[in-house]
Amino acid sequence: MTDAPRTHRSSFPHGLSRRSVVAAFAATGSVAALAACAPGSSGGSKASGDSGGTLRVSTWGNDSRLKLTQQAAAEFEKANPGIKVTVENSEWTNYWDKLATSTAANDSPDVIQMDEAYIAAYGTRGALLDLDTVKSQLDLSEMDSKVLDTGKVEDKLVGAPIGVGNFSVGVNPTVLQQAGVEMPDDTKWTWEEFAALATQVSAKLGAQGVVGFDGYGTGTAEVGAWVRQFKQEIFPTKEQTAADEATVTSYFEYADALVASGATPQASVQSENSTAALDASLFATNKAAFHLQFHTQISAFAAASGNELKLLRLPAQKTGESPRMVNKASMYWSISARTKQSENAAKFVDFMLTDPAATKILTTERGVPAIPSVQKDIEPVLSPQSKIVLAFSQAIASEVVDPPQVTPSGASAWNTEFTTIGTDQLFGRTKPADAAKNALTTAKGMV
Template sequence: MKHDRRWGKGITLGVAAVLALTACSGGSQGTAGKPGEGKGGDGGSTNLKIMWWGPDTRHKATLAALDIYSKQKPSIKFTPEYLAWDGYWSKLTTLAASKSMTDVLQMDGAYIQDYASRGTLEDLSDIDLKGIVDPKIIENSKINGKLYGIPLGHNGQGMAFNKTDLEAAGIMLPAKNWTWDDYFEFAKEGRAKLPKGKYPIGDGSNIWDNYQYYQTAKGKGPIMVDGKKFNLNKELWYEYQNRFAQFRKDGTVPPPDVTKAFVDNDPKGDSMASGAVMTKGVTVASVAVMEQLMPGKVGLTTMPTGPSGGGWAQSTLFLSVSSTSKYKKEAKEFIRWFITDKEAGKALGTSRGIPINNEIYKELEPSLQPTDLMSRKLLDTVIEKALPFYPAPTGWSEWVQAYQAEMEAVWFGKKSLDDAYKTIETMGKEIEAKLGGK
């Protein structure tokens, strides 16, 4: 499965950040039955344990859908558990180790490959999705030819911009499918026309996948190929980093201390909502937040593109079934219902983004809020040139952290760019060897 999703602190809001909103957790709530209850498919009561993460709006919507299912099918009861992002993955790690994962569980594109490779997820390829999910989406969601999660919503990466302030400054607005050269020229024009304290673009050169957008757009592939092989293009990396070094020098991007102080989604601290930076990376799942913070001022475009395209568009949120579940048949039937039932669709709304089933979306569209319509607009904008989603696979977290630390050392003059590259490259090759990528 191919993946990626952020655009850096100060210019990016990754999907993970959106989903990591503070939320309560619960054990037996809503339609909960007793754990272990029932005999499965023999006519007795079946209890399905289900687990997900997200904000309170998602919790309430999901509980409502579970109630609908139990009313439609009285033999099925649920034990729901819902947590915030960090708590979810911490608990799931423990459950996976003890082979006691819930029957049905929410999965993220950044982690599904890891859980599938450990044998903890059931192959769902036998669920009939014809006419429900686009075959291309299904194919992109497969891991080694098998489907370990049913996609729930559309997602993708694009860029938001402050059209009000840009127009006031007489700066040409970013165009759909603009190139990296267009992006850099936009930055230069913005620096010349914007007042002091305002910047055309942010500095995300300290975040690994911000550079990866550049490398993949240029046709050189992701930095981690198949989760094992290290693939950092030295020539492009220096080209990109030297460009931003010059931007820091001439004030095209905010100073490092200002960039470090930005707080995503905070009305006063967010890089774009505060009025400091004119552009910011957003996802289909997160763009509504910017519209709420800056009503009527947000314009949308693609990520800068290259010969291979730019940004990404792919489902990143799934429902999976535990390989140790005693009720696999019932779990699969429920998941298919979850994305096809119109009553469930109304209850779930856009709590997991734009519904993957277009028939459900059409039912919802007339009643959607402007912020929800903004999400669809971004998806329609980015889909043409979008690349696959490339996350940092399991085993690369230490490298990801080191990349940021090294580049911030460069920012503040504590290291040379050459020394930072040597550290980043050496660690990458060491991890590659450890993971057997050679």
Template sequence: MRGWTKVFQLKKSAFLATSALAAAALLLTGCGAANSPEKEGTADDPVTIRFAWWGNDARAKTTLEVIEAFEAENPGIKVKGENTEFSSYWDKMATQVAGGDTPDVITMSGSYPSEYSSRGVLLDLEKVQDKIDTSTFAPGTVDLGQINGKQYTITAGVNSMAMVLDPAVFKAAGVEVPDDETWTWDEYQDIATKITEGSPAGTFGTTPMANDSFLAVWARQGGEPLYADDGKKLGISEARVADWMKLNLELQKSGGSPTASQVVEDGSAQPEQTLLGQGKQGMKVSWSNQMNSYSGNELVMMKLPGESEQGGTWLRSSMEYGISAKSKNTAAAAKFVSFLVNSEEAGKLIKSDRGMPANLDVRSVVKPLLEENQQKEAVYLDRVAEMKLTPPLPFPAGSSATMEVLNRNMTDVLFEKAPPEAGAAKFVEEVNLNLDK
């Protein structure tokens, strides 16, 4: 592994489930690429690889431009792009895997690298270590693709949890913007309530966050991991989960947050149609790269409450690239992955759409091209990096349903169908059952 260590800087010691179809499909896959020598493509007789990703039409247009640039530089390789909306991406992927029709290069996120690598779907990238150079990646970002000491993915870009604020809402309510180096969750609650009290009807201080990645931040701030190191059960305690549910129920009762039905409606709205997007919300826990999706007033990005006492956030892969273990063209696939993450030409096209580039050389080229909100994200991510917080282990196999379980039980608490303690207990029980399968 010495050569691999130079390229990937591997550590020596050692993230909604789509359906039952996904698990069953993955179990049907075989492990390992074909043993026959790979074909060397030429301009007259190129090899063809398939690249799958999710996203809207704008992302598809940009990605096809990147593919065109890659093919111009590599005339012996053709890339067939396959774009799917996120809502159906993983169901489609599971079907393809089950049918032995897995794309060569797969875009991944969350717990799916763990799910897929544990069933032999992803190639151990040690086999193509000479094709992907990560020597200029930001410290720690290569490690984000490692599972049980093996490199299964390469990060497409990084983002992090943040608090997005609308200063105009603060000003209209007569509330001062907090100091994000010192503020606490108690202050967050107080500020949210004051914003609602000082605003016109229909404008609120905040809305709840029911996301497993945020819950990991909340857990880490309390000195607990979200998942146990062995990935077989949760590491966060029922009490810590109940505290988060209780905090949001209290915010709802004080008026700092909307009613439960409004929260559900806001959670399913497009970014520009959310309360924050309409200029009717003061604060929102959000992924850093999502600030660029909200319309309306000029927004700012701050550290989450509690980060000054014990940091919980970390730089996370917003998207990752893996290669199919059954690909017949792993060298070509690896060369394409390397182009996606290392090419300045690709970086200029993608910018921060898949997260802030992990390659520092590409990032330096991309930064001047970013819009104002994207520039703010870059500054924020630099601040997170300066905290030098160790990322948690990759979310384990079986955890892809955690966000849905959390959201459902949080909703029950907000509708007061269950007290926070019961909602937390049910959440822990359900997730542990998923992890133990």
């Protein structure tokens, strides 16, 4: 996927804070109105989509994604005469600004591309339809229940997962070969071994501006994966164990050790790289051997680098232990609770998720399809690099553990806040233990 802003350290993209969402709702008094309109309702004084058979569909993404979405929407129109689709596309930050404003004005698009960071914020305010009310038009029965459940907010299904992403290690085989480093066995390796390999690459190729690993220490996906390997979660459910200061401190200490050994570049280089355009980043320009990202993003990096890139499992804490990887919903299709076209909207979502006329156009653009039969349908039309993405998902399917809960409704700004905390630590402005305490205090204050 090619969402913006691009950073190897983020989970799926982040931007608008919960405060901004609530402020926009409050500006027109819509918080109370939305709260009164429980998911599944389709009432309201000004319903979205009340335009004579025209479905408004909101999306974010680059021009490439928009064109593919429009092509798939055109196929839907052919299959459903009388229903016209208008795709309203924005770049990432503007998307959430517009959605907050339109939701506050009771004028949301009928179909909403939704992100994990915001689904609870919108779902708990009654802004999203309970998809179980449109089962006759939207069949999600084939989707893995653990993936499907990531679209639930307060036990109501308010988002249909479009695809799955696995936080993983991208690797450039050409750089490893240049450094004389063999491809590691990702079924056995540890974080210690990973650091050693990255250090070897930097030592061998550093004079050419090449590093082993492009950066670590400021991303929520990273710290989430790290604490999960200790069977902890940053935002635990009642059945899960909360991350403790010792574990988060060890995460920051590991980031410091990577810099000290030369495995990763200095903080200033990491900071600059994390905000660079994808095609100008170290990994995309063949200046780094390893890079952490959700696995579907590897195709964009490969296109920029000109090399075929590989995917590896996350290292584990100890040899033989599971890295405890998870399937994360790449994004969702949601339906406005205020729409007057709930059945047509559900037909559209079902078509985009399951119909070969759409799925063979969209392929893995929004993640590896969350429905197994769709994966089989699209495989013959995938590019070689996209086939690597699909094969990786399938290879680890039996190994993944239960995914964490979606970002709580009050924690939409967690990505931004944690990046600030991690950056201060990486630059030496705070110590690992202090950064850990600050991070956990911040997280707890959001729920």
